[in-house]
Amino acid sequence: MSNILRPPAVRHTIGVLDRTLFAKTVNLAAVAVADKRKIAQWRQSLQKENSLLTADRISVVALHPDPTLASQGTRCLLLHPKVQPETSSTWTPLIRDGIEKKELGIVPYHLSLDYTYWSYEDVMRCVLPAEPRDENDGFPTGFNQAGHVAHLNLREQFLPYKKLIAEVLLDKNPNVRTVINKLSNVGTESEFRTFAYELLAGDDDLNVEARENDCTFNFNYAKVYWNSKLEGEHSRLVHLFKPGEVVCDVMAGIGPFAIPAGRKGVFVWANDYNPDSYLSLDSNVKRNKVAQYVRAFNEDGRTFIRKAADLVYAASTSGEHAVVKKKRSSRHKQQADGEKAREKPDDHIPVPPTISHFVMNLPASAIEFLPYYRGLYAGHEKLFEPHTSTKLPMVHVHCFAAKAEGDAPMRDVCERVTAELGAPIRLGDPEVPGEAAVLEVRAVAPNKRMFCASFRVPPEVAFASREEQAGGK
Numbered sequence: 001m002s003n004i005l006r007p008p009a010v011r012h013t014i015g016v017l018d019r020t021l022f023a024k025t026v027n028l029a030a031v032a033v034a035d036k037r038k039i040a041q042w043r044q045s046l047q048k049e050n051s052l053l054t055a056d057r058i059s060v061v062a063l064h065p066d067p068t069l070a071s072q073g074t075r076c077l078l079l080h081p082k083v084q085p086e087t088s089s090t091w092t093p094l095i096r097d098g099i100e101k102k103e104l105g106i107v108p109y110h111l112s113l114d115y116t117y118w119s120y121e122d123v124m125r126c127v128l129p130a131e132p133r134d135e136n137d138g139f140p141t142g143f144n145q146a147g148h149v150a151h152l153n154l155r156e157q158f159l160p161y162k163k164l165i166a167e168v169l170l171d172k173n174p175n176v177r178t179v180i181n182k183l184s185n186v187g188t189e190s191e192f193r194t195f196a197y198e199l200l201a202g203d204d205d206l207n208v209e210a211r212e213n214d215c216t217f218n219f220n221y222a223k224v225y226w227n228s229k230l231e232g233e234h235s236r237l238v239h240l241f242k243p244g245e246v247v248c249d250v251m252a253g254i255g256p257f258a259i260p261a262g263r264k265g266v267f268v269w270a271n272d273y274n275p276d277s278y279l280s281l282d283s284n285v286k287r288n289k290v291a292q293y294v295r296a297f298n299e300d301g302r303t304f305i306r307k308a309a310d311l312v313y314a315a316s317t318s319g320e321h322a323v324v325k326k327k328r329s330s331r332h333k334q335q336a337d338g339e340k341a342r343e344k345p346d347d348h349i350p351v352p353p354t355i356s357h358f359v360m361n362l363p364a365s366a367i368e369f370l371p372y373y374r375g376l377y378a379g380h381e382k383l384f385e386p387h388t389s390t391k392l393p394m395v396h397v398h399c400f401a402a403k404a405e406g407d408a409p410m411r412d413v414c415e416r417v418t419a420e421l422g423a424p425i426r427l428g429d430p431e432v433p434g435e436a437a438v439l440e441v442r443a444v445a446p447n448k449r450m451f452c453a454s455f456r457v458p459p460e461v462a463f464a465s466r467e468e469q470a471g472g473k
Helices: 036-048 068-070 093-100 119-126 156-172 228-242 258-263 277-285 299-318 329-337 366-373 406-422
Strands: 024-033 061-063 075-078 104-113 144-146 150-151 179-183 197-202 207-212 215-220 246-249 266-269 295-296 321-324 348-351 356-360 394-402 435-445 448-456
Touching: 024 036, 024 093, 024 406, 036 075, 036 093, 075 104, 093 104, 104 448, 119 156, 144 228, 150 156, 156 179, 197 348, 207 228, 215 258, 215 277, 228 258, 228 356, 228 435, 246 258, 246 299, 258 277, 266 299, 277 295, 299 366, 356 366, 366 394, 366 406, 394 406, 406 435, 406 448
Parallel strands: 150 179, 246 266, 246 356, 266 295, 356 394
Antiparallel strands: 024 075, 024 104, 061 075, 144 150, 179 197, 207 215, 321 348, 394 448, 435 448
Protein backbone atom coordinates (compact mmCIF):
# COMPACT_ATOMS: atom_id res chain seq x y z
CA MET A 1 0.00 0.00 0.00
CA SER A 2 1.19 3.50 -0.79
CA ASN A 3 2.24 5.53 2.28
CA ILE A 4 -0.57 7.94 1.50
CA LEU A 5 -3.02 5.16 2.35
CA ARG A 6 -1.47 4.16 5.62
CA PRO A 7 -3.27 4.93 8.89
CA PRO A 8 -2.33 8.14 10.69
CA ALA A 9 0.34 8.13 13.37
CA VAL A 10 -1.23 7.49 16.77
CA ARG A 11 0.48 8.07 20.10
CA HIS A 12 0.98 4.75 21.93
CA THR A 13 -1.09 4.56 25.10
CA ILE A 14 -1.55 1.48 27.28
CA GLY A 15 -5.14 0.28 27.37
CA VAL A 16 -6.71 3.31 25.65
CA LEU A 17 -8.33 3.16 22.22
CA ASP A 18 -9.40 6.52 20.81
CA ARG A 19 -11.11 5.68 17.53
CA THR A 20 -11.38 9.34 16.50
CA LEU A 21 -7.60 9.51 16.05
CA PHE A 22 -7.85 7.19 13.05
CA ALA A 23 -9.72 9.69 10.87
CA LYS A 24 -7.76 10.64 7.79
CA THR A 25 -8.44 12.53 4.56
CA VAL A 26 -6.53 11.47 1.44
CA ASN A 27 -6.35 14.05 -1.35
CA LEU A 28 -6.70 12.35 -4.72
CA ALA A 29 -7.68 13.11 -8.28
CA ALA A 30 -10.77 11.65 -9.93
CA VAL A 31 -12.09 11.63 -13.46
CA ALA A 32 -15.78 12.23 -14.03
CA VAL A 33 -17.13 10.31 -17.01
CA ALA A 34 -19.42 12.46 -19.12
CA ASP A 35 -21.38 9.55 -20.60
CA LYS A 36 -22.68 7.40 -17.75
CA ARG A 37 -22.93 4.44 -20.12
CA LYS A 38 -19.16 4.45 -20.64
CA ILE A 39 -18.10 4.24 -16.98
CA ALA A 40 -17.23 0.52 -17.25
CA GLN A 41 -15.32 1.08 -20.52
CA TRP A 42 -13.23 3.86 -19.03
CA ARG A 43 -12.63 1.88 -15.87
CA GLN A 44 -11.26 -1.03 -17.87
CA SER A 45 -9.01 1.21 -19.99
CA LEU A 46 -7.58 3.12 -17.03
CA GLN A 47 -7.10 -0.09 -15.09
CA LYS A 48 -5.00 -1.55 -17.88
CA GLU A 49 -2.54 1.33 -17.67
CA ASN A 50 -2.49 1.25 -13.84
CA SER A 51 -3.95 4.74 -13.51
CA LEU A 52 -6.66 3.81 -11.00
CA LEU A 53 -6.41 3.74 -7.24
CA THR A 54 -5.61 0.26 -5.93
CA ALA A 55 -6.48 -0.16 -2.28
CA ASP A 56 -8.20 -2.87 -0.29
CA ARG A 57 -11.84 -2.24 0.58
CA ILE A 58 -12.09 0.99 -1.48
CA SER A 59 -14.20 1.07 -4.63
CA VAL A 60 -12.65 3.05 -7.47
CA VAL A 61 -16.16 4.07 -8.59
CA ALA A 62 -17.58 6.90 -6.47
CA LEU A 63 -20.23 9.58 -6.68
CA HIS A 64 -19.06 12.93 -8.02
CA PRO A 65 -17.73 15.18 -5.20
CA ASP A 66 -20.07 17.95 -6.34
CA PRO A 67 -23.36 17.29 -4.44
CA THR A 68 -25.51 18.57 -7.31
CA LEU A 69 -23.88 16.30 -9.85
CA ALA A 70 -23.88 13.43 -7.38
CA SER A 71 -27.64 13.84 -6.92
CA GLN A 72 -27.99 13.46 -10.68
CA GLY A 73 -26.13 10.13 -10.54
CA THR A 74 -22.82 11.37 -11.95
CA ARG A 75 -20.01 9.06 -10.98
CA CYS A 76 -16.27 9.30 -11.20
CA LEU A 77 -13.23 7.03 -11.08
CA LEU A 78 -10.61 7.48 -8.34
CA LEU A 79 -7.09 7.79 -9.70
CA HIS A 80 -3.71 6.65 -8.42
CA PRO A 81 -2.12 9.12 -5.95
CA LYS A 82 0.62 9.88 -8.50
CA VAL A 83 -1.99 11.69 -10.64
CA GLN A 84 -2.56 15.28 -9.49
CA PRO A 85 -5.68 17.16 -10.65
CA GLU A 86 -3.90 20.53 -11.05
CA THR A 87 -0.68 19.17 -12.57
CA SER A 88 -1.19 18.10 -16.18
CA SER A 89 2.31 16.65 -16.38
CA THR A 90 1.10 13.83 -14.09
CA TRP A 91 -1.73 12.89 -16.45
CA THR A 92 -1.27 9.89 -18.68
CA PRO A 93 -1.85 10.25 -22.45
CA LEU A 94 -5.12 8.36 -22.07
CA ILE A 95 -6.40 10.74 -19.39
CA ARG A 96 -5.23 13.80 -21.35
CA ASP A 97 -6.93 12.53 -24.50
CA GLY A 98 -10.18 11.91 -22.65
CA ILE A 99 -10.13 15.41 -21.17
CA GLU A 100 -9.40 17.03 -24.56
CA LYS A 101 -12.33 15.16 -26.10
CA LYS A 102 -14.50 16.21 -23.15
CA GLU A 103 -15.25 12.58 -22.37
CA LEU A 104 -13.54 13.01 -19.01
CA GLY A 105 -13.27 15.78 -16.51
CA ILE A 106 -10.57 15.72 -13.84
CA VAL A 107 -11.47 16.98 -10.36
CA PRO A 108 -9.98 16.95 -6.86
CA TYR A 109 -11.40 14.21 -4.66
CA HIS A 110 -11.10 14.12 -0.87
CA LEU A 111 -11.30 10.50 0.29
CA SER A 112 -12.37 10.37 3.94
CA LEU A 113 -11.29 7.33 5.95
CA ASP A 114 -12.04 6.59 9.60
CA TYR A 115 -11.47 3.85 12.16
CA THR A 116 -13.97 1.51 10.48
CA TYR A 117 -11.83 1.38 7.33
CA TRP A 118 -8.54 0.28 8.90
CA SER A 119 -7.90 -3.45 9.40
CA TYR A 120 -6.99 -5.08 12.70
CA GLU A 121 -3.37 -5.25 11.55
CA ASP A 122 -3.36 -1.55 10.60
CA VAL A 123 -4.68 -0.53 14.01
CA MET A 124 -2.31 -2.83 15.91
CA ARG A 125 0.72 -1.35 14.16
CA CYS A 126 -0.45 2.08 15.29
CA VAL A 127 -1.38 1.44 18.90
CA LEU A 128 1.27 -1.09 19.94
CA PRO A 129 4.77 0.27 20.54
CA ALA A 130 7.67 -1.46 18.87
CA GLU A 131 9.04 -2.99 22.09
CA PRO A 132 6.64 -5.97 22.44
CA ARG A 133 6.83 -6.94 18.80
CA ASP A 134 9.16 -9.64 17.57
CA GLU A 135 11.79 -9.31 14.88
CA ASN A 136 9.13 -9.71 12.18
CA ASP A 137 7.04 -6.78 13.44
CA GLY A 138 4.75 -9.39 14.99
CA PHE A 139 1.70 -8.80 17.12
CA PRO A 140 -1.14 -11.10 18.20
CA THR A 141 -3.13 -12.18 15.16
CA GLY A 142 -4.22 -15.78 15.64
CA PHE A 143 -6.97 -16.96 17.93
CA ASN A 144 -9.20 -19.97 18.40
CA GLN A 145 -12.86 -19.35 17.80
CA ALA A 146 -15.80 -21.23 19.24
CA GLY A 147 -19.05 -19.75 18.00
CA HIS A 148 -19.06 -16.10 19.04
CA VAL A 149 -16.08 -16.51 21.42
CA ALA A 150 -12.53 -15.56 20.40
CA HIS A 151 -9.94 -17.26 22.59
CA LEU A 152 -6.52 -15.60 22.81
CA ASN A 153 -3.34 -17.05 24.26
CA LEU A 154 -1.29 -13.88 24.68
CA ARG A 155 2.44 -13.95 25.24
CA GLU A 156 3.73 -12.14 28.30
CA GLN A 157 4.98 -9.05 26.46
CA PHE A 158 1.47 -8.31 25.18
CA LEU A 159 -0.34 -8.62 28.52
CA PRO A 160 -0.12 -4.87 29.33
CA TYR A 161 -2.08 -4.26 26.11
CA LYS A 162 -4.53 -7.16 26.44
CA LYS A 163 -7.69 -5.05 26.84
CA LEU A 164 -6.78 -2.86 23.88
CA ILE A 165 -5.99 -5.88 21.69
CA ALA A 166 -9.30 -7.49 22.62
CA GLU A 167 -11.25 -4.31 21.93
CA VAL A 168 -9.82 -3.96 18.43
CA LEU A 169 -10.32 -7.65 17.72
CA LEU A 170 -13.97 -7.30 18.76
CA ASP A 171 -14.41 -4.27 16.50
CA LYS A 172 -12.87 -5.94 13.47
CA ASN A 173 -14.61 -9.34 13.68
CA PRO A 174 -18.38 -8.90 13.41
CA ASN A 175 -19.10 -12.54 14.32
CA VAL A 176 -17.18 -12.24 17.62
CA ARG A 177 -19.08 -11.06 20.71
CA THR A 178 -16.74 -12.25 23.46
CA VAL A 179 -12.94 -12.17 23.78
CA ILE A 180 -11.16 -14.19 26.46
CA ASN A 181 -7.51 -14.85 27.29
CA LYS A 182 -6.20 -18.19 28.53
CA LEU A 183 -4.56 -18.02 31.95
CA SER A 184 -3.21 -21.59 32.12
CA ASN A 185 -2.32 -24.42 29.78
CA VAL A 186 -5.07 -26.84 28.86
CA GLY A 187 -5.15 -29.66 31.40
CA THR A 188 -2.81 -28.13 33.97
CA GLU A 189 -5.65 -27.28 36.32
CA SER A 190 -8.32 -29.70 35.09
CA GLU A 191 -8.22 -33.32 33.95
CA PHE A 192 -11.07 -32.41 31.59
CA ARG A 193 -8.89 -30.22 29.32
CA THR A 194 -10.63 -27.03 30.43
CA PHE A 195 -8.60 -23.94 31.36
CA ALA A 196 -8.78 -20.82 33.49
CA TYR A 197 -9.54 -17.68 31.50
CA GLU A 198 -10.22 -13.97 31.88
CA LEU A 199 -12.82 -11.92 30.04
CA LEU A 200 -11.13 -9.16 28.04
CA ALA A 201 -13.98 -7.66 26.01
CA GLY A 202 -17.61 -8.18 25.10
CA ASP A 203 -20.33 -10.29 26.67
CA ASP A 204 -19.55 -12.64 29.54
CA ASP A 205 -21.31 -15.48 27.72
CA LEU A 206 -19.53 -18.73 26.90
CA ASN A 207 -22.61 -20.70 25.83
CA VAL A 208 -21.81 -21.06 22.17
CA GLU A 209 -23.00 -22.68 18.99
CA ALA A 210 -20.35 -23.84 16.54
CA ARG A 211 -20.69 -25.45 13.14
CA GLU A 212 -18.25 -27.97 11.72
CA ASN A 213 -18.54 -30.64 9.03
CA ASP A 214 -22.21 -29.74 8.45
CA CYS A 215 -23.03 -30.41 12.10
CA THR A 216 -24.13 -28.04 14.87
CA PHE A 217 -22.52 -28.17 18.31
CA ASN A 218 -23.87 -26.37 21.38
CA PHE A 219 -21.76 -26.25 24.54
CA ASN A 220 -20.36 -24.10 27.32
CA TYR A 221 -16.80 -23.26 26.32
CA ALA A 222 -15.75 -22.83 29.95
CA LYS A 223 -16.73 -26.40 30.83
CA VAL A 224 -15.66 -28.53 27.86
CA TYR A 225 -12.79 -28.84 25.38
CA TRP A 226 -13.13 -27.48 21.85
CA ASN A 227 -10.45 -26.50 19.36
CA SER A 228 -11.51 -25.04 16.01
CA LYS A 229 -7.97 -25.62 14.67
CA LEU A 230 -8.62 -29.39 14.69
CA GLU A 231 -11.39 -29.29 12.09
CA GLY A 232 -9.05 -30.70 9.44
CA GLU A 233 -8.08 -33.61 11.68
CA HIS A 234 -11.72 -34.30 12.52
CA SER A 235 -12.54 -34.40 8.79
CA ARG A 236 -9.53 -36.58 7.96
CA LEU A 237 -10.45 -39.37 10.36
CA VAL A 238 -14.19 -39.23 9.68
CA HIS A 239 -13.36 -39.68 5.98
CA LEU A 240 -11.69 -43.02 6.86
CA PHE A 241 -14.81 -44.44 8.50
CA LYS A 242 -17.19 -46.43 6.29
CA PRO A 243 -20.98 -46.51 6.67
CA GLY A 244 -22.07 -49.54 8.68
CA GLU A 245 -18.76 -49.81 10.59
CA VAL A 246 -18.40 -49.30 14.33
CA VAL A 247 -16.08 -46.65 15.75
CA CYS A 248 -15.21 -46.31 19.43
CA ASP A 249 -14.38 -42.70 20.31
CA VAL A 250 -12.70 -43.08 23.70
CA MET A 251 -12.26 -39.36 24.43
CA ALA A 252 -15.15 -38.02 22.36
CA GLY A 253 -15.52 -34.56 23.89
CA ILE A 254 -18.73 -32.99 22.60
CA GLY A 255 -18.66 -35.12 19.44
CA PRO A 256 -16.54 -33.55 16.64
CA PHE A 257 -15.57 -37.03 15.39
CA ALA A 258 -18.64 -38.97 16.52
CA ILE A 259 -21.48 -36.81 15.21
CA PRO A 260 -20.17 -36.26 11.63
CA ALA A 261 -19.44 -40.01 11.52
CA GLY A 262 -23.00 -40.74 12.64
CA ARG A 263 -24.32 -38.50 9.87
CA LYS A 264 -22.63 -40.71 7.29
CA GLY A 265 -24.13 -43.90 8.76
CA VAL A 266 -21.26 -45.01 11.01
CA PHE A 267 -22.12 -46.56 14.39
CA VAL A 268 -20.21 -44.77 17.15
CA TRP A 269 -19.78 -45.69 20.80
CA ALA A 270 -18.75 -42.23 22.04
CA ASN A 271 -17.38 -41.69 25.52
CA ASP A 272 -16.06 -38.79 27.57
CA TYR A 273 -15.00 -38.72 31.21
CA ASN A 274 -16.06 -35.09 31.67
CA PRO A 275 -19.73 -35.01 32.80
CA ASP A 276 -20.29 -31.65 31.08
CA SER A 277 -18.83 -32.98 27.82
CA TYR A 278 -21.07 -36.02 28.09
CA LEU A 279 -24.18 -33.85 28.55
CA SER A 280 -23.24 -31.69 25.55
CA LEU A 281 -22.40 -34.80 23.51
CA ASP A 282 -25.74 -36.41 24.30
CA SER A 283 -27.60 -33.19 23.51
CA ASN A 284 -25.72 -32.69 20.23
CA VAL A 285 -26.44 -36.28 19.19
CA LYS A 286 -30.16 -35.54 19.45
CA ARG A 287 -29.83 -32.07 17.87
CA ASN A 288 -28.10 -33.52 14.82
CA LYS A 289 -30.53 -36.47 14.62
CA VAL A 290 -27.92 -39.24 14.79
CA ALA A 291 -29.23 -41.03 17.90
CA GLN A 292 -29.69 -44.36 16.14
CA TYR A 293 -26.01 -44.36 15.20
CA VAL A 294 -24.24 -42.56 18.06
CA ARG A 295 -24.43 -43.68 21.70
CA ALA A 296 -23.02 -41.45 24.43
CA PHE A 297 -21.23 -42.66 27.56
CA ASN A 298 -19.64 -40.98 30.59
CA GLU A 299 -16.93 -43.34 31.81
CA ASP A 300 -13.22 -43.65 32.40
CA GLY A 301 -11.67 -44.24 28.99
CA ARG A 302 -9.36 -46.93 30.37
CA THR A 303 -12.18 -49.29 31.28
CA PHE A 304 -14.37 -48.15 28.40
CA ILE A 305 -12.00 -49.52 25.74
CA ARG A 306 -12.77 -53.16 26.48
CA LYS A 307 -16.30 -52.45 27.68
CA ALA A 308 -17.12 -50.91 24.30
CA ALA A 309 -15.91 -54.06 22.52
CA ASP A 310 -18.20 -56.15 24.74
CA LEU A 311 -21.18 -53.79 24.27
CA VAL A 312 -20.83 -53.75 20.50
CA TYR A 313 -20.65 -57.55 20.37
CA ALA A 314 -23.74 -57.82 22.57
CA ALA A 315 -25.63 -55.28 20.44
CA SER A 316 -24.77 -57.23 17.30
CA THR A 317 -25.73 -60.66 18.65
CA SER A 318 -29.06 -59.32 19.92
CA GLY A 319 -29.87 -57.99 16.45
CA GLU A 320 -29.66 -54.24 17.10
CA HIS A 321 -29.77 -52.13 13.96
CA ALA A 322 -30.42 -48.73 12.46
CA VAL A 323 -33.43 -48.15 10.25
CA VAL A 324 -33.00 -46.19 7.03
CA LYS A 325 -36.34 -45.21 5.60
CA LYS A 326 -36.77 -45.57 1.87
CA LYS A 327 -37.64 -42.47 -0.06
CA ARG A 328 -41.25 -42.74 -1.15
CA SER A 329 -42.20 -41.98 -4.74
CA SER A 330 -44.97 -39.45 -5.10
CA ARG A 331 -48.33 -40.76 -6.31
CA HIS A 332 -47.91 -38.63 -9.44
CA LYS A 333 -44.54 -40.23 -10.22
CA GLN A 334 -45.88 -43.71 -9.54
CA GLN A 335 -48.69 -43.12 -12.03
CA ALA A 336 -46.32 -41.60 -14.58
CA ASP A 337 -43.97 -44.60 -14.29
CA GLY A 338 -46.84 -47.07 -14.33
CA GLU A 339 -45.99 -48.23 -10.80
CA LYS A 340 -48.50 -49.50 -8.33
CA ALA A 341 -48.80 -47.51 -5.11
CA ARG A 342 -47.04 -49.74 -2.62
CA GLU A 343 -44.93 -49.35 0.49
CA LYS A 344 -41.23 -50.03 0.08
CA PRO A 345 -39.58 -51.80 3.01
CA ASP A 346 -37.12 -49.82 5.09
CA ASP A 347 -33.45 -50.85 5.15
CA HIS A 348 -32.21 -52.34 8.41
CA ILE A 349 -28.50 -51.71 8.96
CA PRO A 350 -27.19 -54.23 11.52
CA VAL A 351 -24.60 -53.37 14.14
CA PRO A 352 -21.53 -55.46 13.23
CA PRO A 353 -19.95 -57.59 15.97
CA THR A 354 -16.57 -55.82 16.01
CA ILE A 355 -15.14 -52.33 16.22
CA SER A 356 -13.28 -51.11 13.14
CA HIS A 357 -11.62 -47.97 14.57
CA PHE A 358 -10.69 -46.56 17.96
CA VAL A 359 -10.13 -42.80 18.25
CA MET A 360 -8.10 -41.46 21.19
CA ASN A 361 -7.88 -37.68 20.95
CA LEU A 362 -6.33 -36.82 24.32
CA PRO A 363 -2.80 -35.94 23.17
CA ALA A 364 -1.41 -35.16 26.63
CA SER A 365 -1.99 -38.71 27.89
CA ALA A 366 -3.82 -40.96 25.39
CA ILE A 367 -0.74 -43.16 24.84
CA GLU A 368 -0.92 -44.11 28.53
CA PHE A 369 -4.31 -45.75 27.85
CA LEU A 370 -2.84 -48.29 25.41
CA PRO A 371 -2.25 -51.05 28.01
CA TYR A 372 -6.03 -51.38 28.24
CA TYR A 373 -6.20 -52.89 24.76
CA ARG A 374 -4.70 -56.09 26.17
CA GLY A 375 -7.42 -58.72 26.06
CA LEU A 376 -9.68 -56.50 23.92
CA TYR A 377 -11.06 -59.53 22.07
CA ALA A 378 -9.90 -62.36 24.34
CA GLY A 379 -11.81 -65.52 23.40
CA HIS A 380 -13.15 -63.99 20.18
CA GLU A 381 -10.36 -64.95 17.80
CA LYS A 382 -12.85 -66.47 15.33
CA LEU A 383 -14.37 -63.05 14.63
CA PHE A 384 -11.19 -61.99 12.81
CA GLU A 385 -8.73 -63.07 10.13
CA PRO A 386 -7.97 -65.77 9.15
CA HIS A 387 -11.37 -67.13 10.29
CA THR A 388 -13.23 -64.23 8.63
CA SER A 389 -12.32 -61.29 6.40
CA THR A 390 -12.50 -58.87 9.36
CA LYS A 391 -9.28 -57.17 10.41
CA LEU A 392 -8.41 -56.21 13.96
CA PRO A 393 -9.31 -52.60 14.87
CA MET A 394 -7.27 -49.63 13.74
CA VAL A 395 -6.26 -47.36 16.63
CA HIS A 396 -5.76 -43.63 16.05
CA VAL A 397 -3.97 -42.24 19.11
CA HIS A 398 -3.05 -38.55 19.36
CA CYS A 399 0.00 -37.34 21.26
CA PHE A 400 2.53 -34.55 21.60
CA ALA A 401 6.21 -34.72 20.67
CA ALA A 402 9.07 -32.25 20.55
CA LYS A 403 9.93 -30.63 17.25
CA ALA A 404 12.97 -32.27 15.68
CA GLU A 405 14.60 -32.90 12.33
CA GLY A 406 13.42 -35.60 9.92
CA ASP A 407 11.38 -38.51 11.21
CA ALA A 408 12.86 -38.43 14.72
CA PRO A 409 9.56 -37.28 16.36
CA MET A 410 7.63 -40.03 14.55
CA ARG A 411 10.08 -42.68 15.72
CA ASP A 412 9.85 -41.32 19.24
CA VAL A 413 6.05 -41.69 19.09
CA CYS A 414 6.41 -45.32 17.94
CA GLU A 415 8.79 -46.07 20.81
CA ARG A 416 6.29 -44.67 23.32
CA VAL A 417 3.44 -46.64 21.74
CA THR A 418 5.55 -49.81 21.93
CA ALA A 419 6.35 -49.27 25.61
CA GLU A 420 2.71 -48.77 26.60
CA LEU A 421 1.12 -51.33 24.27
CA GLY A 422 3.56 -54.07 25.21
CA ALA A 423 4.15 -55.04 21.57
CA PRO A 424 6.64 -53.71 19.02
CA ILE A 425 5.35 -50.93 16.75
CA ARG A 426 7.69 -49.35 14.22
CA LEU A 427 7.20 -46.53 11.73
CA GLY A 428 5.70 -47.70 8.46
CA ASP A 429 2.43 -48.85 6.88
CA PRO A 430 -0.44 -49.26 9.37
CA GLU A 431 -1.84 -52.14 7.31
CA VAL A 432 1.37 -54.09 7.91
CA PRO A 433 1.40 -55.95 11.26
CA GLY A 434 3.59 -54.16 13.79
CA GLU A 435 3.79 -50.89 11.85
CA ALA A 436 2.20 -47.48 12.34
CA ALA A 437 1.67 -44.36 10.27
CA VAL A 438 2.50 -41.24 12.28
CA LEU A 439 1.06 -37.99 10.92
CA GLU A 440 1.91 -34.50 12.15
CA VAL A 441 -1.43 -32.80 12.88
CA ARG A 442 -0.38 -29.28 13.87
CA ALA A 443 2.16 -27.15 15.69
CA VAL A 444 0.94 -26.28 19.18
CA ALA A 445 4.02 -24.29 20.20
CA PRO A 446 7.34 -23.32 18.57
CA ASN A 447 8.98 -26.56 19.73
CA LYS A 448 5.96 -28.79 20.26
CA ARG A 449 3.93 -30.73 17.71
CA MET A 450 0.74 -32.79 17.81
CA PHE A 451 0.80 -36.18 16.06
CA CYS A 452 -1.60 -39.00 15.32
CA ALA A 453 -0.27 -42.57 15.29
CA SER A 454 -2.45 -45.12 13.46
CA PHE A 455 -1.88 -48.89 13.76
CA ARG A 456 -3.86 -52.11 14.01
CA VAL A 457 -4.09 -53.77 17.40
CA PRO A 458 -1.54 -56.64 17.31
CA PRO A 459 -3.05 -60.14 17.73
CA GLU A 460 -0.84 -60.86 20.74
CA VAL A 461 -2.42 -57.82 22.43
CA ALA A 462 -6.03 -58.23 21.28
CA PHE A 463 -6.28 -61.93 22.16
CA ALA A 464 -4.25 -61.88 25.39
CA SER A 465 -5.93 -62.86 28.64
CA ARG A 466 -7.57 -59.88 30.32
CA GLU A 467 -6.03 -60.95 33.60
CA GLU A 468 -2.65 -60.01 32.17
CA GLN A 469 -3.63 -56.33 32.25
CA ALA A 470 -3.51 -55.10 35.82
CA GLY A 471 -4.13 -51.68 37.29
CA GLY A 472 -6.50 -48.95 36.17
CA LYS A 473 -8.82 -46.72 38.08
